[in-house]
Amino acid sequence: MSKIKRIWSSMxxxxxxxxxxxxxxxxxxxGYSDWPGWVAxxxxxxxxxxxxxxxEVEFEWFDYVASMDAFAAGQLDAxxxxxxxxxxxxxxxxxxxxxxxxxxxNGNDMVVAKPGINSVKDLKGKKxxxxxxxxxxxxxxxxxxxxxxxxxxxxLVNVPTNETPQVLASGDVDAIxxxxxxxxxxxxxxxxxxxxxxxADEPGLIYDVxxxxxxxxxxxxxxxxxxxxxxxxxxxxxxxxxTQNSAIAIMASRxxxxxxxxxxxxxxxxxxxxxxxxxxxxxxxxxxxxxGSSKISDDFNIAxxxxxxxxxxxxxxxxxLY
Amino acid sequence: xxxxxxxxxxxxxxxxxxxxxxxSFLLPLAIxxxxxxxxxxxxxxxxxxxxxxxxxxKESMLVEKELFYQELEKAQGEERAVPxxxxxxxxxxxxxxxxxxxxxxxxxxEPIRRNEQWLHESLADSISVxxxxxxxxxxIGVPLGILAGTFSAVSRxxxxxxxxxxxxxxxxxxxxxxAILGIHEAPKIxxxxxxxxxxxxxxxxxxxxKLDPALLEAAMTLGAKRISxxxxxxxxxxxxxxxxxxxxxxxxxxxxxIVAEMIGSSSGITWFITQQARYKNFDxxxxxxxxIGVIGLTTDMILAQLGKRLFPWQRGTxx
Numbered sequence: 001m002s003k004i005k006r007i008w009s010s011m012x013x014x015x016x017x018x019x020x021x022x023x024x025x026x027x028x029x030x031g032y033s034d035w036p037g038w039v040a041x042x043x044x045x046x047x048x049x050x051x052x053x054x055x056e057v058e059f060e061w062f063d064y065v066a067s068m069d070a071f072a073a074g075q076l077d078a079x080x081x082x083x084x085x086x087x088x089x090x091x092x093x094x095x096x097x098x099x100x101x102x103x104x105x106n107g108n109d110m111v112v113a114k115p116g117i118n119s120v121k122d123l124k125g126k127k128x129x130x131x132x133x134x135x136x137x138x139x140x141x142x143x144x145x146x147x148x149x150x151x152x153x154x155x156l157v158n159v160p161t162n163e164t165p166q167v168l169a170s171g172d173v174d175a176i177x178x179x180x181x182x183x184x185x186x187x188x189x190x191x192x193x194x195x196x197x198x199x200a201d202e203p204g205l206i207y208d209v210x211x212x213x214x215x216x217x218x219x220x221x222x223x224x225x226x227x228x229x230x231x232x233x234x235x236x237x238x239x240x241x242x243t244q245n246s247a248i249a250i251m252a253s254r255x256x257x258x259x260x261x262x263x264x265x266x267x268x269x270x271x272x273x274x275x276x277x278x279x280x281x282x283x284x285x286x287x288x289x290x291x292g293s294s295k296i297s298d299d300f301n302i303a304x305x306x307x308x309x310x311x312x313x314x315x316x317x318x319x320x321l322y
Numbered sequence: 323x324x325x326x327x328x329x330x331x332x333x334x335x336x337x338x339x340x341x342x343x344x345x346s347f348l349l350p351l352a353i354x355x356x357x358x359x360x361x362x363x364x365x366x367x368x369x370x371x372x373x374x375x376x377x378x379x380k381e382s383m384l385v386e387k388e389l390f391y392q393e394l395e396k397a398q399g400e401e402r403a404v405p406x407x408x409x410x411x412x413x414x415x416x417x418x419x420x421x422x423x424x425x426x427x428x429x430x431x432e433p434i435r436r437n438e439q440w441l442h443e444s445l446a447d448s449i450s451v452x453x454x455x456x457x458x459x460x461x462i463g464v465p466l467g468i469l470a471g472t473f474s475a476v477s478r479x480x481x482x483x484x485x486x487x488x489x490x491x492x493x494x495x496x497x498x499x500x501a502i503l504g505i506h507e508a509p510k511i512x513x514x515x516x517x518x519x520x521x522x523x524x525x526x527x528x529x530x531x532k533l534d535p536a537l538l539e540a541a542m543t544l545g546a547k548r549i550s551x552x553x554x555x556x557x558x559x560x561x562x563x564x565x566x567x568x569x570x571x572x573x574x575x576x577x578x579x580i581v582a583e584m585i586g587s588s589s590g591i592t593w594f595i596t597q598q599a600r601y602k603n604f605d606x607x608x609x610x611x612x613x614i615g616v617i618g619l620t621t622d623m624i625l626a627q628l629g630k631r632l633f634p635w636q637r638g639t640x641x
Binding site: 031034042045046048060061062063066069070073074075076162181185188189191192249250253254255256257261 | 378379383384385386389413434435436437438497500501504505584585586587588593594596597598600601602603
């Protein structure tokens with residue numbers, strides 16, 4: 001009974017919200033998903049640190065793509081994404097501003113090749129399974145470029161990232177591009193398969209961020225500052241050897257794994273301290289800056305017709321809340 | 323008297339029927355047990371116990387049988403340490419006892435985090451989504467179906483459009499439902515509604531049309547007005563068939579559950595299934611699928627028994 005009431009009341013509330021303009025203070029709604037750098041938010045949720053910091057937030061757990069959809073539909077104030085996907089989401093109407101860098105991918109995204117292929121150069125003329133137009137594609141192009149090759153040197157097969165392990169095992173492709181847990185599954189599923197390239201070879205290609213809608217940022221700037229403070233409390237807790245296991249236990253339970261299983265995924269994600277993150281907010285070219293990295297993603301998205309018009313990177317980044 | 327098992331067009335005895343029902347469940351279970359526990363029937367993989375001198379083998383890694391023996395022979399030939407292992411099935415076919423264990427531990431695992439739910443609480447969420455979607459659909463769909471089945475004018479006005487709409491796949495409305503209704507239960511209920519409603523109107527209208535015209539003629543001869551026709555002849559006349567339709571449609575609503583729960587924030591039993599599948603914990607996935615099957619079957623059996631009580635005159639036929 002209470003359930004039905006709740007649903008009705010939430011429907012009525014939604015209707016009222018649509019009618020009234022900006023009424024009472026609502027909690028900040030943040031969508032997050034299954035990536036170690038974002039699962040870490042769970043520590044603060046569990047320990048009620050947001051309450052202590054005096055900011056009301058509601059975290060909503062999603063599948064990654066569903067979280068961006070909900071943000072685009074205006075149902076969330078902020079969402080966790082990669083800097084490249086922030087541009088894609090913004091290009092289709094859901095403008096957003098990256099105010100916090102959680103981490104950069106440091107090996108969790110990888111190119112996995114079947115036995116017999118030992119380097120990126122060996123991929124010449126081979127088939128590679130990758131989700132075209134997304135972050136894995138970007139990693140592959142980066143790997144080819146570093147080895148003096150072009151996209152046309154390999155044959156791309158469009159495969160959803162979560163199916164890459166099976167596709168590599170089927171033998172229909174010679175290599176795949178995926179991130180954890182799929183990349184690890186592929187290595188386990190195909191004995192003798194090797195990681196021939198990974199985001200650890202190009203740190204800063206993929207940043208994982210918190211992106212906020214411009215409206216919410218303008219209206220609740222102080223609240224978002226508090227959210228950032230809480231994040232660095234999480235980072236301290238996570239980095240402290242004394243409390244790290246407790247942090248990992250909370251994160252593992254969020255995704256339904258045992259802490260030992262989850263530890264595997266931690267190494268490939270470089271969670272950044274405040275000082276480190278500040279460095280990446282400096283405006284320079286290349287992968288060592290969020291600006292530079294996003295510019296490279298933007299070029300990539302246009303070259304691959306993910307969207308048509310170059311995005312103004314400056315509009316997407318605001319490092320001034322630190 | 324000897325039981326006759328294969329006589330054409332003759333109902334079996336109660337004992338025979340019970341035995342066969344049991345058999346219909348035991349047969350697949352027996353096949354599953356054989357595949358799982360008898361090594362030489364399938365077991366196309368080898369689970370590595372000791373990696374020996376093979377550099378890329380890891381303990382408890384699953385390797386294809388052929389590859390395992392290649393490496394074994396190679397190691398033997400070069401007089402290196404040989405790997406050892408036991409035959410195993412692929413990761414996507416867990417053995418029955420593993421699934422039973424997963425089933426038990428899924429219900430008994432205490433939530434670790436404050437905002438985490440017990441499995442039975444997630445299940446209750448899922449069931450409430452289905453029931454609300456089905457209820458909303460029935461509140462509008464059943465009256466509309468009866469009217470369309472009784473009056474040609476209503477039928478002509480509604481059915482062509484509904485015929486068109488029922489071909490639109492409910493999941494396609496996911497993003498739209500989230501944009502309008504938010505991220506919690508409401509868009510999920512909407513998907514169940516869309517998946518059920520349009521079929522429901524057509525099925526109910528058809529059932530209504532099948533009512534014996536002699537009943538309607540008799541009522542008209544006796545001077546029944548439109549309203550009393552509807553409530554005293556049509557509805558009582560179709561009640562038992564309508565009940566059966568609703569049972570089938572409820573099963574239909576269940577099939578939309580997984581799709582519906584994929585929309586918006588993750589919740590319910592679907593969250594459990596997709597998350598466990600992502601990390602290849604297929605024993606948990608099988609357990610969850612089993613739970614859905616048991617809930618569906620139990621509800622249906624209860625409704626069938628209830629139907630026999632409600633419509634005793636239908637006992638001879640299949641309700």
